[in-house]
Amino acid sequence: MQDVLLVGDEKINSRLFIGTGKFSSNRLIPEVVKASGVQVVTVALRRVDFDSEEENIVNYIPRDCCILMPNTSGARTAEEAVRIARLARAAGCGNWIKIEVIADNKYLLPDNYETIKATEILAGEGFVVLPYMSPDLMVAKKLQEAGAVAVMPLGAPIGTNRGLKTKELIRILIDEISIPVIVDAGIGKPSEAAEAMEMGAAAVLVNTAIATANDPVGMARAFGMAVEAGRMAFLAGPGATIEIAQASSPLTGFLRD
């Protein structure tokens, strides 16, 4: 049986999603996509320069093999996120939207409350909504009820490369939420992406760790392989881990019948 990720109506083969904001050149984007097999690419609408053929980042995303997922970076309220999403769709960026509502520029932590409001409105307007969120079970349930097709909890604050600091909370979301849980932000190394996949994340989104590597294309390839390995391990069902070795003289060995 083929293992595909279903997001809305889309069947996606690669469980690595990438961001685009930090590359030294947009020309790297198609190379990164090719090397890693990525099929979902997010772009901040604020960066899209529709007036310039050369500067327009969207022109560097191979649309034949990738889904463009515009994001609402810069939105501080639900209302602003909604306006950005509508503009993105009107500008021909498709139906997908990654909601980012951030009113804290020091840590770039999302505003869960405004994110739920924006999700409700945009899902109602027919968008395929993937909200970026702080991992919280009640919020994830409300996002699901509001029409989100997936939730995107952060592993650590954006750009920190600190890894899966919120692991226990993400694990709860994976156990309790029926829509895909896609770990977004904070993943700094391929091993951490593999770890997220092993515990059952549906996908991971990586930007900083790839874009700021010395060799972004090589790093993208490494992430692609790590995500695939982590997914395979999850599907294979990892053996139970125990804290101590199996005792050779069991304490209950005297129970014969």
Added chain:
Amino acid sequence: MSFYWEYQRYKGFDFEEFFSRITEADIERILCKDSLSETDYLCLLSERAEGFLESMAQKAHKLTVQHFGRVIQLYTPIYLSNHCINHCVYCGFAAKNHLPRKKLSLAGVREEARAISAEGLKHVIVLTGESQKESPVSYIKECANVLKQYFSSISIEIYPLEVAEYEELINAGVDALTIYQETYDEELYYQLHPAGPKRNYHYRLDAPERCSQAGIRSINFGALLGLGKWRTDAFFTGLHTNYIQKRHPEVDVAVSLPRIRPQLGGYVPQYVVSDRNLVQYMLAFRLFMPRAGITISTREQAGFRDNLIKLGVTKMSAGSCTAVGGRTSGDEGTGQFEISDQRSVAEMKNMIYSQGYQPVFKDWQLF
């Protein structure tokens, strides 16, 4: 609340004595930390820290790439009017100076906008002298209405306003504010601003707070380096920036590090701020506020600017001109100061790519 109370905490504080007590071990300890206190920041501005510039630079570079990526955002200034009723002793536009006074008509603004946008620039900063008669808020608003047809981000660098006036400009499409306190040294400030509305130190100091209340997206702080002691001005600029970030986390904060340039009026800076000093300030600030923007204008020379890219800069001006209507009618002696980096936008773009960075023309739009 006012930043003045933060500033007051250091009234009577002997900075020289504090700096003299800092040891190399203090600096080494600070460089191992993930998060710096304001005292740590002050230590990194000391003479003692000058021996650690390379370590500071390595760390600043990593932090900047991590938080901003390998990108440099480009913008350019548009001077709307050089009429000014202030008497700042260091400024070419000061009321007493004899220079051709000029103000752009709305048609003139449109012509400048066309010339600038033809080069691909999307972010502009508009500047004016202070004159209720020649450049009132209503005029700046009309200019913004023209400019937003050509640009995706409009910043203002004008005299301080009331909250309602900032709101008016924000509603017209302005999204960013640049305001320099010039110097945080209150006594020196009064000497440098002998007359005119700008003499009001407090009103200027609280402008970022008022503009935050009005809902601005980003604010750029700065002290004009060379007017006062740079180490303390750098310190208070950082504190002011941090103060707004704490009180208004929704505002994106940044600093500029402008060094005073030759200008009509011939003011000679009291303090020399060397290249090494400027770099130390930039690095110390980056380590103190890893997520804040850092802007370097064409006040600095081309080669020096190129070298600064890897040290923490996030925004640079390109194709600048400080004269009113300078893009379309040339500089008829109306400029505020002499610029040092005369390169065109295309040349800047190539230079940034050659450094392994991406020049970004658009990073905002009116939603």
